[in-house]
Amino acid sequence: MKIKYIIVFFIVTVILIIIGDFFQRMHWPGGTIIIFVATILKITLALFIIWKVLTTDKFKDFLNS
Secondary structure (H helix, E strand, O other): OOHHHHHHHHHHHHHHHHHHHHHHHOOOOOHHHHHHHHHHHHHHHHHHHHHHHHHOOOOOOOOOO
């Protein structure tokens, strides 16, 4: 998985957390589920980032890969 896709998915999870927070503040159903799913996705993406950093030979070319 390329790093630019990981960054895009990370931004999507941040947006999902904001939407879930809005749902919870408005007391609409589903806010907790949205936040839970976004948190699981964010943890998965963090593991992908760690894997990418550990398997990259050249750290200078990391963002270009």
